[in-house]
Amino acid sequence: MPKSDSGRLPKNWPPNVSYLTAPSYSQALSAAHLSSLRTRPKDTQDIPPNTPSGPCPLVKITPITSPSHPAHGQYGLFACKDLKPGSFILPYLGEIHGPPSCSSDAASPSCVTSSDAADPHAASDYDLSLDRELQLAIDAQRKGNEARFINDYRGVADRPNAEFKEVWDPRRRERGMAVWVLGEGRSGKGRGGVKKGDEILVSYGRGFWGARKTDG
Template identity: 40%
Template sequence: MKAHKNVVEPSHWPKYLRYTQSYIYHSSVSLEVKKTINEGPKSPQRSSSSQNHNSQKNNHVVIRHITEPSHPAYNQFGLFASKKIPAKAHILDYIGEIHADERLTSDYDLSLLRLKNGESIGIDASTTGNEARFINDYRGIKLKPNAAFIDYRTDSGELKMGIWAANEDIKKGDELLVSYGKAWWKARTELQ
């Protein structure tokens, strides 16, 4: 799929995926839920000065093909630091299709919001997304993750799922690694 007008795909972006720098809403998402996502108080614990704004090209990361046979994502892709990233800094946001339907088989689906009525709103980057969809789990690569998924609200109040550096600097060339969480791994073993 082609990128949107004025949006440049990053190097090594697979041609079978749609690149986007902003949320795309699935028809399962109501207007009320869109409003909840787009309008809320700014997160007090996160500094907007450290945020990459999605309208700007992300220059903190690069997508690389993984060629090491011992790597759990061998012959797939990973996300790497293109320059040093300070501890606890915002790296980029996880962008994809916002949905309210179940997507049990997607390996690229994150929970964004759970509503009071129990409805779960997710971000699925299986067919459309940004560089963040290539971040791998740390298991089998390092002893611990060097980044984390943390939700926050921008200065305008939009709810985002950010990827933030952990408590130590990330060196240029290091692979960015998070924990997918026990629930993600449990769901994968149940599907087998």
């Protein structure tokens, strides 16, 4: 059975994945990585103070039944209510990790990656970059929250209706990633938020799909 810090699990949560209500940390993170993680970057938004610790009431994990959907037979994340443009949805939780060869006593935040070092996150489809320079990322493959079920918009809609953005958690006083509804844009037109019952969709980015074309 999956573990949960709160004792509650969202409906349709997979039995082989641990449910998180707070970030998990790789034991291989260096002191320098942790220091950077707890230093607020400029121009980052705060996670709203009323964000619940546990299942998010704004979303639900739902089986994908449409044969034309690229994730048919899997799951997606859907809105439980209308979500306004530019509004916060939920944090992206998982295991925060650095490069595969970092040791817990490493002095440098950008440890030298050995070609022989096994990277347990290399094949993950749930690994989201937090800091490319320091090679910090958040992997929700084995442990995470509802945000891990967000699908890419390609093959589903004309464009995404949400996005991943770096955030600052004032309660934990550390950096993180979260999911936000896309804003209205400069014109204030063209994006009406996310309607109740709609699937929440982001763009995984060209790098994600490029790496899988190479692997294939």
